[in-house]
Structure formats: structure tokens, C-alpha cells
Amino acid sequence: MILDNLTSTSGEWLRANGPEADIVISSRIRLARNLSTYPFTNRASAHQKAEIEAKLRGYIEKLDFNPRLEYLNLSTVVPLDRQLLVERQLISRELANSEGPRGVGVAPNEIISIMVNEEDHIRLQVIRSGFALDDAWQDADQLDDKLEERAPYAFSEEFGYLTACPTNVGTGLRASVMLHLPALVLSKHIEKVFRALQKINLAVRGLYGEGSRASGDFYQISNQVTLGKSETQIISEIRDVIPQIITYERQARQDMLRDNRHAILDRCSRAFGTLKSASMMTSEETMDLLSWVRLGVNLGLVDQITIGELNELFIHTQPAHLQKVLGKQLDSEERNSERSRFLRARLREIENQMN
Amino acid sequence: MHKCERCASPATVHITEILSEGKFEEHHICEPCYPKYVHDAQNKGDGKPLGTGSPELEEALLGQQECPSCGLKFVDFRNKHRLGCPNDYQVFQTDLRPLLENIHGETRHVGKTPRRLPKIKKEEARLAECRQKLKRAIEREDYEEAAHLRDQIKTLEEA
Numbered sequence: 419m420i421l422d423n424l425t426s427t428s429g430e431w432l433r434a435n436g437p438e439a440d441i442v443i444s445s446r447i448r449l450a451r452n453l454s455t456y457p458f459t460n461r462a463s464a465h466q467k468a469e470i471e472a473k474l475r476g477y478i479e480k481l482d483f484n485p486r487l488e489y490l491n492l493s494t495v496v497p498l499d500r501q502l503l504v505e506r507q508l509i510s511r512e513l514a515n516s517e518g519p520r521g522v523g524v525a526p527n528e529i530i531s532i533m534v535n536e537e538d539h540i541r542l543q544v545i546r547s548g549f550a551l552d553d554a555w556q557d558a559d560q561l562d563d564k565l566e567e568r569a570p571y572a573f574s575e576e577f578g579y580l581t582a583c584p585t586n587v588g589t590g591l592r593a594s595v596m597l598h599l600p601a602l603v604l605s606k607h608i609e610k611v612f613r614a615l616q617k618i619n620l621a622v623r624g625l626y627g628e629g630s631r632a633s634g635d636f637y638q639i640s641n642q643v644t645l646g647k648s649e650t651q652i653i654s655e656i657r658d659v660i661p662q663i664i665t666y667e668r669q670a671r672q673d674m675l676r677d678n679r680h681a682i683l684d685r686c687s688r689a690f691g692t693l694k695s696a697s698m699m700t701s702e703e704t705m706d707l708l709s710w711v712r713l714g715v716n717l718g719l720v721d722q723i724t725i726g727e728l729n730e731l732f733i734h735t736q737p738a739h740l741q742k743v744l745g746k747q748l749d750s751e752e753r754n755s756e757r758s759r760f761l762r763a764r765l766r767e768i769e770n771q772m773n
Numbered sequence: 774m775h776k777c778e779r780c781a782s783p784a785t786v787h788i789t790e791i792l793s794e795g796k797f798e799e800h801h802i803c804e805p806c807y808p809k810y811v812h813d814a815q816n817k818g819d820g821k822p823l824g825t826g827s828p829e830l831e832e833a834l835l836g837q838q839e840c841p842s843c844g845l846k847f848v849d850f851r852n853k854h855r856l857g858c859p860n861d862y863q864v865f866q867t868d869l870r871p872l873l874e875n876i877h878g879e880t881r882h883v884g885k886t887p888r889r890l891p892k893i894k895k896e897e898a899r900l901a902e903c904r905q906k907l908k909r910a911i912e913r914e915d916y917e918e919a920a921h922l923r924d925q926i927k928t929l930e931e932a
Contacts, residue, residue: 562885566887587882652884
């Protein structure tokens with residue numbers, strides 16, 4: 419069962435084997451769909467939600483797609499495990515915290531997840547490592563077609579795929595790219611980038627989506643418009659702007675190296691040193707230090723760890739991951755102690771592998 | 774262009790009522806009706822929107838049309854920012870179009886369509902045709918044909 423393996427594995431999209439993976443963590447496509455014969459989730463009765471869940475569960479389990487999806491009935495999954503799925507980006511915080519019949523189909527490599535009874539009956543997502551929106555779209559498009567063979571979608575020729583919130587109607591598509599932009603944050607050019615993106619109707623968010631802050635210098639860039647443009651148009655508008663941001667970030671990194679090489683090297687080494695030796699570590703400080711080390715690796719200043727291993731540490735040091743490994747609930751002080759213990763052990767292990 | 778919610782002539786006064794934090798109501802009214810609106814608004818006092826005592830009149834005044842499928846009123850959507858069912862897009866299309874224009878800059882879908890849409894449309898057309906034939910069969914009191922058509926409609930509906 420996927421839940422028991424999550425803490426000893428990592429999603430394929432975290433492995434940093436995709437294009438531009440030094441800056442682009444991942445590319446994600448999300449499609450919102452609803453069944454035509456039921457009210458939207460917020461207005462469906464408990465009985466209707468159970469019917470929707472049962473139907474979609476059947477469709478998802480029979481889905482002729484490689485890899486096969488494993489279905490989890492979230493109303494029987496304990497809160498800690500639901501939190502684990504949130505940290506893995508396989509379900510939304512809203513779905514984890516809501517009530518009633520709901521679930522998720524997950525591919526073992528964590529590239530695909532299909533949420534059931536979120537704000538819309540169906541929220542299908544595909545995540546790929548690096549800058550690979552087109553690959554992610556191809557998978558999402560195919561999965562959508564396969565699902566539609568069985569599930570009668572709510573669709574109007576005028577308004578497209580009908581969704582509970584009119585901000586998603588039309589294509590139901592949210593395309594997003596997760597970027598690591600430490601040099602633009604340090605040089606304070608990031609605000610300029612945001613303003614430029616907002617002007618062309620793209621949204622900027624933190625690591626865990628809507629309302630979350632950008633810890634670890636991670637930023638998610640996504641489309642806001644879903645109606646009146648085709649899927650490929652929406653995707654190409656994001657695809658066209660990302661290379662510019664990558665170029666700015668690379669330039670800012672080179673400027674830093676040229677002007678402050680010693681100071682930067684010192685910050686990266688201290689960050690790595692702290693991660694390897696501290697005995698209390700908050701989530702916030704961990705993100706901050708890992709971000710420095712990640713920058714150091716990309717600048718060739720730190721060579722004892724890979725980007726893939728660092729990506730994994732960002733996720734595995736989150737609260738539910740730590741508690742799942744220990745098999746019990748921890749208060750925040752216990753978590754800080756456990757987090758530093760985990761980091762010390764894992765970094766020692768990585769160092770030994772390298773030698 | 775909005776119509777006056779009281780007399781259906783073109784609305785020239787646009788009001789956003791703040792009911793409580795995060796809750797808004799929009800009103801579109803023509804100039805002749807505006808004094809009466811203000812009078813009613815001042816008299817409501819109890820915090821309830823525009824009480825007139827007559828449910829029919831209130832429904833007309835507030836555009837409180839209800840979706841026959843899910844029972845949602847457009848005011849509910851204004852408050853919760855979520856629609857109740859797919860049918861709402863049809864029922865509230867006049868209210869939704871300006872909103873969609875605001876959010877997306879467009880009001881017409883141009884992307885992907887479900888693969889089985891042509892099939893569904895064909896089936897819907899056949900269903901409509903059968904229903905018409907049924908109506909005519911009943912009019913000319915051809916009950917044998919009507920029974921046959923009723924069965925056909927039932928099969929089509931179930932599919």
C-alpha cells in the first residue's frame with residue numbers, strides 16, 4: 419500500500435532529472451472536471467457524494483493507463499496520512515481537511531493523482547520533473563480522454579467544462595511551474611519579475627499553492643485565465659515566459675559569484691554545516707538552509723550532495739513525514755528535535771555514499 | 774447592459790451593498806426607481822435585504838431566481854463564490870457572462886471538447902425528435918404509436 423512506502427521513497431518528479439532541473443523543480447498540469455448528472459460537491463448531499471465517490475472510484479480503478487493508479491478512500495485514511503499526502507503534493511489541503519466521501523487515485527511513481535470530491539468532482543493532476551509542461555499535458559490529456567470514456571462530463575459548448583467556481587470554467591486547466599529563485603530573492607529583483615508576470619495575467623504562489631508563503635525561495639507560476647483560450651495556448655503562454663525567468667536567475671547567480679564569491683561560499687558552507695550538526699531545527703530554518711545549499715550545489719560551491727537528494731530533504735523534513743517515520747504524534751519542539759536528528763542521519767548517509 | 778431590477782428599463786445606477794465582511798450584493802436600478810430603492814433600503818433596518826413583505830415581489834426585486842435543479846439562487850453564489858450544479862451556468866447565464874468577461878476577458882470556450890460530445894448531441898437530437906413525434910401522436914390520438922415512442926424515449930433517456 420502506497421501510504422506505508424511514502425517515507426522511504428520519493429516522487430519521480432523530485433529526482434531532478436528533467437530539463438532545467440537546477441531552477442525548475444517541477445511542471446504540473448491540473449484539470450477540473452465534473453459529472454453532468456450531480457450537483458457540485460459543495461451542494462451535493464452525503465448520499466450523492468457517496469454515489470459520486472463510488473462511481474469515480476470504479477472508473478479510476480478500471481482506468482486503462484500505465485502506470486495503474488491505486489485508489490485511497492480518504493474518509494478512512496487517518497489525518498496524519500492525509501497530511502502526508504498533502505506534503506507529497508498528491509492531494510490538496512482542502513481535500514485533506516474536508517469531510518464525507520472523498521478519495522484519490524495515485525500512481526506509484528507519484529506523477530499522477532486524481533482527486534475525487536474536491537471542490538470539483540474530479541481534479542486530475544500530472545507532475546513532471548523539471549521544465550516539462552508539454553509532457554505533463556500529454557499525459558493529462560490522455561488520462562482525461564480515458565476517464566471521459568466512462569464518466570459523463572458536465573460540458574457546455576459555450577462555457578466549456580463546467581466547474582463549481584467560474585474561475586476554473588472553460589478548459590478547467592491550471593498549468594504551473596515550480597521555480598527555485600534564491601538569487602532573484604537575494605538581489606531583490608524578484609518583485610520586478612512578479613509585477614511583469616501579473617501584467618500578463620499569471621499568478622505567483624508559494625510551495626503549497628494558494629495562500630502559502632514562498633518558503634525556501636520556491637515560487638509557483640500559473641495561469642489565471644481558463645476560458646477563451648485553448649489548452650495549448652494557455653500552456654505556451656507560461657512556457658514562453660519561463661526561459662526568461664531562468665535567464666534572470668542564472669544572471670543574478672553569476673553576478674553574485676562575481677561580486678561576492680567568498681561571502682556566498684561562506685553562507686552555503688555554514689548552511690550545510692548547520693544542517694549537519696544542529697540539534698533543534700524549525701521547518702522554516704530548514705527550508706532556508708536547504709535553499710542555500712541547493713544554490714551552492716548549482717554554483718559548484720558545494721559538491722557533497724545532489725540536487726535530487728536536496729529536493730527530497732525539502733519534503734521529508736515536513737511535519738507529517740517526520741511523525742510517520744517515528745509512528746507517533748509529535749509536538750512542535752519534539753518535531754524540531756526529530757527534524758535535526760533526521761537531517762544529521764540522512765546527510766551522514768549521503769556523505770558515506772559519496773566517499 | 775443591465776436592466777433595472779424593478780421595472781426592466783435600462784439600469785443607470787449600480788449599487789454594491791456591503792452586507793457584512795466579504796458579503797456583497799449588487800443592485801442595478803434605473804433613475805426613476807432609485808428614490809424608491811433608497812426609501813426601501815433605509816426602512817429595512819433589521820439587516821435583512823430589502824424586506825417588502827411579499828415573497829413574489831422580493832423575488833422579483835432581488836433577482837432571486839432559483840435553479841430548478843439544485844435550488845441555488847444567484848445571491849447564494851455571490852456570497853459563497855461557488856455554483857451549485859452544472860445547470861446553473863444555463864440558468865444564470867445573463868448574470869454570469871459579465872463576471873466571466875471580468876475574470877477571463879472572454880466568455881466563450883475554445884479549447885478541448887469531450888470526445889463523445891458528437892454522440893451525445895446526436896442522441897439529444899433524436900430524443901427531441903421522439904418527444905415531438907410523441908406530442909403529435911397524442912394530438913391525433915394514435916395511442917399505439919405514442920406507447921411505442923414512449924418506450925423509445927425511455928431507452929434513450931436511460932442511455
